[in-house]
Amino acid sequence: MLFISENDVRKAVSIAEVIERVENAFLHYSRGLIQVPSRVTLRVRDENNDAIFLVANYRSMPFYGIKEASSFPTNMLKGKPTVMSNIQLYSADTGEPLALVSAVYLTALKTGAASAVATKHLAIQGNVSIAIIGTGVQARTQLEAVQHVKKLKELRVYDIDKSRAKKFAEYAENNKNSNYPIIISTSANECIENVDVIITATTSTIPVFDDEYVKRGAHINAIGSFTPDMQEIAEQTVVRADKIVTDNQEETWKVAGDLLVPLKAGKIDRTRLYGELGDIVAGKLPGREREEEITIYESVGFGALDIAVAVLAYEKSSLLGIGTEVNL
Amino acid sequence: MLFISENDVRKAVSIAEVIERVENAFLHYSRGLIQVPSRVTLRVRDENNDAIFLVANYRSMPFYGIKEASSFPTNMLKGKPTVMSNIQLYSADTGEPLALVSAVYLTALKTGAASAVATKHLAIQGNVSIAIIGTGVQARTQLEAVQHVKKLKELRVYDIDKSRAKKFAEYAENNKNSNYPIIISTSANECIENVDVIITATTSTIPVFDDEYVKRGAHINAIGSFTPDMQEIAEQTVVRADKIVTDNQEETWKVAGDLLVPLKAGKIDRTRLYGELGDIVAGKLPGREREEEITIYESVGFGALDIAVAVLAYEKSSLLGIGTEVNL
Numbered sequence: 001m002l003f004i005s006e007n008d009v010r011k012a013v014s015i016a017e018v019i020e021r022v023e024n025a026f027l028h029y030s031r032g033l034i035q036v037p038s039r040v041t042l043r044v045r046d047e048n049n050d051a052i053f054l055v056a057n058y059r060s061m062p063f064y065g066i067k068e069a070s071s072f073p074t075n076m077l078k079g080k081p082t083v084m085s086n087i088q089l090y091s092a093d094t095g096e097p098l099a100l101v102s103a104v105y106l107t108a109l110k111t112g113a114a115s116a117v118a119t120k121h122l123a124i125q126g127n128v129s130i131a132i133i134g135t136g137v138q139a140r141t142q143l144e145a146v147q148h149v150k151k152l153k154e155l156r157v158y159d160i161d162k163s164r165a166k167k168f169a170e171y172a173e174n175n176k177n178s179n180y181p182i183i184i185s186t187s188a189n190e191c192i193e194n195v196d197v198i199i200t201a202t203t204s205t206i207p208v209f210d211d212e213y214v215k216r217g218a219h220i221n222a223i224g225s226f227t228p229d230m231q232e233i234a235e236q237t238v239v240r241a242d243k244i245v246t247d248n249q250e251e252t253w254k255v256a257g258d259l260l261v262p263l264k265a266g267k268i269d270r271t272r273l274y275g276e277l278g279d280i281v282a283g284k285l286p287g288r289e290r291e292e293e294i295t296i297y298e299s300v301g302f303g304a305l306d307i308a309v310a311v312l313a314y315e316k317s318s319l320l321g322i323g324t325e326v327n328l
Numbered sequence: 329m330l331f332i333s334e335n336d337v338r339k340a341v342s343i344a345e346v347i348e349r350v351e352n353a354f355l356h357y358s359r360g361l362i363q364v365p366s367r368v369t370l371r372v373r374d375e376n377n378d379a380i381f382l383v384a385n386y387r388s389m390p391f392y393g394i395k396e397a398s399s400f401p402t403n404m405l406k407g408k409p410t411v412m413s414n415i416q417l418y419s420a421d422t423g424e425p426l427a428l429v430s431a432v433y434l435t436a437l438k439t440g441a442a443s444a445v446a447t448k449h450l451a452i453q454g455n456v457s458i459a460i461i462g463t464g465v466q467a468r469t470q471l472e473a474v475q476h477v478k479k480l481k482e483l484r485v486y487d488i489d490k491s492r493a494k495k496f497a498e499y500a501e502n503n504k505n506s507n508y509p510i511i512i513s514t515s516a517n518e519c520i521e522n523v524d525v526i527i528t529a530t531t532s533t534i535p536v537f538d539d540e541y542v543k544r545g546a547h548i549n550a551i552g553s554f555t556p557d558m559q560e561i562a563e564q565t566v567v568r569a570d571k572i573v574t575d576n577q578e579e580t581w582k583v584a585g586d587l588l589v590p591l592k593a594g595k596i597d598r599t600r601l602y603g604e605l606g607d608i609v610a611g612k613l614p615g616r617e618r619e620e621e622i623t624i625y626e627s628v629g630f631g632a633l634d635i636a637v638a639v640l641a642y643e644k645s646s647l648l649g650i651g652t653e654v655n656l
Contacts, residue, residue, distance in 0.1 A: 003654050040365045042385045044392055044420050051392060051423060053383060057370045064372055066381060068394065068416065070423025084423050086656060088396065088416070092372050095379060095398025095412050100428065102656040326331050326652055328414060328430040 002099040002323045004313055009106050012316040012323075015113065015144050018309050022113035023281055025308035026247075030278035033060040034304045039251060048073050050227075054303030058092065058311075065089040065307040067103060087310035097328065099314040103306065108138050110309045111299060112145030114247060114277070115199060115221040118297035120149045121280045121287035122245065123197050123219040129154040131195040133188050133209065133232075134202035135161075135168035138223060142199050143172055146221075150197070152180040158191035189213040200224055200232040205257070211236035216292040222258055223299040230257040233296065238262050242293040243274040247302035256300045330427040330651045332641055337434050340644040340651075343441065343472050346637050350441035351609055353636035354575075358606035361388040362632045367579065376401050378555075382631030386420065386639075393417040393635040395431060415638035425656065427642040431634065436466050438637045439627060440473030442575060442605070443527060443549040446625035448477045449608045449615035450573065451525050451547035457482040459523040461516050461537065461560075462530035463489075463496035466551060470527050471500055474549075478525070480508040486519035517541040528552055528560040533585070539564035544620040550586055551627040558585040561624065566590050570621040571602040575630035584628045 004012070028034050035057040042051040049072040057064040069085040076082055085103040090096065119128075128150050132139050135157055143155070155172055159165035162184075169182050176182075185191035192198045193213045198220045202208055211234040214220070220241075224232050238244065238258060246252040252259060252273065262268045277297065279285040288295060317323040332340070356362050363385040370379040377400040385392040397413040404410055413431040418424065447456075456478050460467050463485055471483070483500055487493035490512075497510050504510075513519035520526045521541040526548045530536055539562040542548070548569075552560050566572065566586060574580040580587060580601065590596045605625065607613040616623060645651040 003656065005656050035370065037368045037370070040368060040381075040383050042363065042365070042383065042392060044385060044423070045387075049420075049423060051385075051418065053368075053381065053394060055368050055370065055381060057372060057379075059373075064370060064379060066394070066396065068418070068425070070418065072423040075422055078422065080422055080424070084425070086425055088414075090379065090396070090398065092377075094403055094406065094408050095372070095377060095400040096408070097396070097412070097414055100656070324654055326654060328331065328333050328428070 001097050001326055001328055002314065002317060003326055004099055004101040004317050004323045006102045006105050008317055008322045009102060009313050012313050012320060013109065015109060015148055017312055018109045019113040019116050019145060019148060021308045021312045022110060022305050023117045025304045026117060026278035026281040028060045029304045030276065030282035030284060034058055036304050054301065054306060056303040056307035061311060062092045063089055063307065063311050064092050065310055067303055067306040087306060089310055089314055101310045101313050103310065106309055106313060107306065108141040110305050111138060111223055112141030114299055114305060115142055115223060115297065116145035116149045117281065118221055118245065118277055119146050119197055119219060122243065122295040122297060123150065124217050124288065124291060127151045127153045128196035130197045130199065131156045131192045132199045132201065133158050133191055134200060134224060135159040135165050136201065138201040139168055140171060142201055144175065146197065147177055151178055154181050154183065156183045156185050156191045156195060158185040158188050202232055203230065204232050205229055206231060207234040208232050210234055211240065214294060216294060219295045221297045221299065225256055225258040226300055227255055228257050228260045231261050233258045235262045235267055238272065239267055240294060241296045243295045244272055244298060245274050245277050245280065245295065246298045247277055247300060247305065249273060249276055251300045251302065252298060256298050258298055329425050329654055329656050330642065330645060331654055332427055332429040332645050332651045334430045334433050336645055336650045337430060337641050340641050340648060341437065343437060343476055345640055346437045347441040347444050347473060347476060349636045349640045350438060350633050351445045353632045354445060354606035354609040356388045357632045358604065358610035358612060362386055364632050382629065382634060384631040384635040389639060390420045391417055391635065391639050392420050393638055395631055395634040415634060417638055417642055429638045429641050431638065434637055434641060435634065436469040438633050439466060439551055440469030442627055442633060443470055443551060443625065444473035444477045445609065446549055446573065446605055447474050447525055447547060450571065450623040450625060451478065452545050452616065452619060455479045455481045456524035458525045458527065459484045459520045460527045460529065461486050461519055462528060462552060463487040463493050464529065466529040467496055468499060470529055472503065474525065475505055479506055482509050482511065484511045484513050484519045484523060486513040486516050530560055531558065532560050533558055535562040536560050538562055539568065542622060544622065546622055548624045549627065550624060553584055553586040554628055555583055556585050556588045559589050561586045563590045563595055566600065567595055568622060569624045571623045572600055572626060573602050573605050573608065573623065574626045574628060575605055575633065576628060577601060577604055579628045579630065580626060584626050586626055
């Protein structure tokens with residue numbers, strides 16, 4: 001069994017490969033080639049500490065696997081990471097455990113790659129201006145992935161923690177793949193005003209911008225709302241959007257506060273959900289059809305993608321001699 | 329993170345400790361101190377190859393965990409083990425992965441220990457005669473565990489594979505903890521006739537004995553029927569039994585062929601199930617009440633027990649310096 005550490009993952013995979021695998025996983029899921037049972041969630045103690053287990057079973061590759069992700073806000077006080085994650089891969093031929101893959105960075109790559117796929121299919125054509133709200137760990141892989149599929153005209157960033165926004169802007173400056181200006185905004189509304197692609201990567205429980213600043217034609221990647229009480233997107237934008245797309249419909253109605261809060265308030269019904277990104281990738285549903293549409297990609301987490309990128313990390317690590325072999 | 333191999337488990341834990349932990353897990357589950365979400369099962373391909381994921385979340389210990397078990401009959405042709413299993417343990421304080429425990433032998437120990445606990449509470453008082461039908465890997469730990477809680481008067485063994493039965497009888501002879509005769513029976517009915525404690529440890533899909541050979545007062549540990557089409561116990565015995573007890577009621581009605589087959593045939597209804605062993609251990613339900621009762625312990629697999637014994641393996645390994653530390 002191969003143990004692939006966080007550092008091993010960084011050595012083994014590139015964002016281009018991750019985007020390719022994620023787009024393929026969307027496609028294969030839409031074609032019925034990946035079985036994804038309902039997630040198992042645990043409220044670990046009476047605090048806000050949760051653990052989630054996501055399983056995916058491939059028919060298009062000889063693997064099945066399980067991702068564990070723990071989200072422990074109380075770790076902040078202990079000086080420990082608040083999010084930890086790993087993925088265990090098994091051979092679909094023999095049931096043998098093949099690899100244990102450390103999955104914090106891999107999850108961020110996967111989430112960035114999913115936003116890139118959504119942006120490719122749902123954002124306006126041509127070069128785009130981009131706003132990133134929330135400049136924590138996810139912001140880097142979001143930027144890295146999205147600028148892999150779209151040429152940027154401008155990047156705006158905003159964070160309630162100004163020093164973090166500044167640090168991220170420096171990171172972005174050093175990781176540009178073309179020449180575009182980077183602006184640190186003084187408010188979330190200023191950040192998104194008239195912008196083509198908006199990325200929200202916060203853990204907010206209240207919408208982080210006002211609807212009136214969202215321009216016609218904008219595409220939003222909402223990646224932070226993965227519990228029923230989290231909300232990043234203005235409710236009026238959810239009401240007004242032309243197409244709301246998710247990674248997995250079933251899970252969306254269990255966990256995505258962005259949609260569940262306005263649903264419970266009676267402001268939207270379930271028909272607001274246009275469909276799954278996989279069906280757009282597979283050509284079963286049209287992506288963006290008109291210049292002025294407002295589109296939202298609501299990311300809730302989807303084991304099919306996680307296991308697909310873990311398979312990539314395993315294949316590349318095996319090929320390159322990365323990782324630690326341990327006999328169980 | 330500590331990796332505990334099959335050999336490490338053998339070094340780290342004793343059957344006495346495993347029985348103690350299993351009985352405690354039954355007790356704590358009955359008291360509502362262990363959360364056990366529904367299992368996730370995968371039919372991995374179109375063959376009979378399955379993977380099962382069992383989660384348990386303790387409130388009585390600072391751990392949560394997940395067991396993966398793969399059952400791949402097609403491995404027989406490949407010269408690989410047909411059953412593989414491991415358990416991943418996490419800290420309930422921080423969400424950190426603490427250990428990956430190889431769990432094939434541990435599962436056999438756990439299953440033996442559960443039979444021992446059932447036998448303690450449900451078999452007749454005093455010394456007992458024991459019949460073991462099916463002398464594969466589970467039979468050894470069944471014998472080891474049950475003779476830890478009951479003094480034996482006689483041991484009878486039966487297997488459709490006579491050489492395997494002979495080998496097991498030799499093993500039993502070398503692992504007696506008191507002086508009792510060991511008999512290799514020529515049929516399953518001869519094996520169980522007039523015996524106090526019957527253990528079935530087969531993967532049979534048809535009942536392995538006839539009801540008329542089951543004496544009044546017998547206790548049966550049925551450990552092999554863990555899919556809806558598996559059956560070890562004569563249907564008439566299921567109809568006639570005074571108390572049918574399981575590890576977990578909810579899972580029983582999903583997977584235990586011993587009860588599901590007669591249920592579907594209309595021979596029993598759900599009230600045939602007396603209750604859970606945990607409630608007997610906790611004193612909420614009486615165990616055996618009369619000398620002549622026929623009792624059945626139907627084992628379907630229950631994450632609460634698996635995680636409990638993995639915690640034991642982890643604690644003992646840490647204490648004794650057993651296992652391999654790997655940084656993720």
